Structures are given as C-alpha cells and as structure tokens.
Amino acid sequence: MEDSAIIGEFGSPDRFRSVAEAKAAIDRLRELFNGGSGVAGFCLAILLCPGLVGGTLEVRAYLSQFGDECEALYRKSFPLLTQNAETGSTEAMNCLAIYYQTGLPPVERSLDTMRMWDERAARSSKPA
DSSP, X not given: OOHHHHHHHHSOGGGOOSHHHHHHHHHHHHHHHHTTOHHHHHHHHHHHSTTXXXXXXXXXXXXXXXXXXXXXXXXXXXXXXXXXXXXXXXXXHHHHHHHHHHTOTXXXXXXXXXXXXXXHHHHHHSOO
16 A cells, blocks of 8 residues: 555544444554555554544544554654655655654654655655
C-alpha cells in the first residue's frame, strides 16, 4: 500500500465508529509497519496514544489498552520514516517534519530540521 493511501485510510483515527473497525485498522497498520512502512508505524502510534483520538466511548476504551505502546512505536517508526523519506516518500517527509516540530521520541525539537523536511516534502510533491 502506498504511503499516501495509508494516510488517506488511517490518517483520521476519529473516523472509527466501532471497535471492529478500530481493530481492523490496528491489524492492517501493524502488518504494513512490519513490512517496512514508517508511515504506517507513525499512524499506528497516533492511533494508540492516549488522548489523541476521539471517536465513540467504546472505541476510546478499546484503544486505551494499547497506550503503553505509543512511545515505542514512535521510536521504531523513526528509522523507517527516515529511510522511506530518503527514497522519496512525501508522506514520510511530512511525518518527519512533525517529529521535529513536536520533539517526538527519539528526536529533540528542532524547527530548523522541521523546516528542512517540510521544504523537501513541498518540493517532492510538486509535479516534474
């Protein structure tokens, strides 16, 4: 699955209306992440981080059991995102910009590095 499709399908975790939908999304994101997609790992981390997802009370209660995985997922996703970005994934570049903008583990906040990734993503997304 292309990174843009991952963002399109899983980039808005508030859309899950049932536990079954959330579970299916988690399973699919884990599969993509294990296959080398840093973007899938980033989306999974956001989905599982406490307080970042809205949705129904039932879905939030279900997702709360995974909260302890959040930081580890950010850390494991980072090298994959870097590799994906270096091979041209605009979505991975955008995710890296967010890492540096907010200081997500394992990086320190750096607005200069955030701007660099943001500019690279902007150049990458323009048609040739």
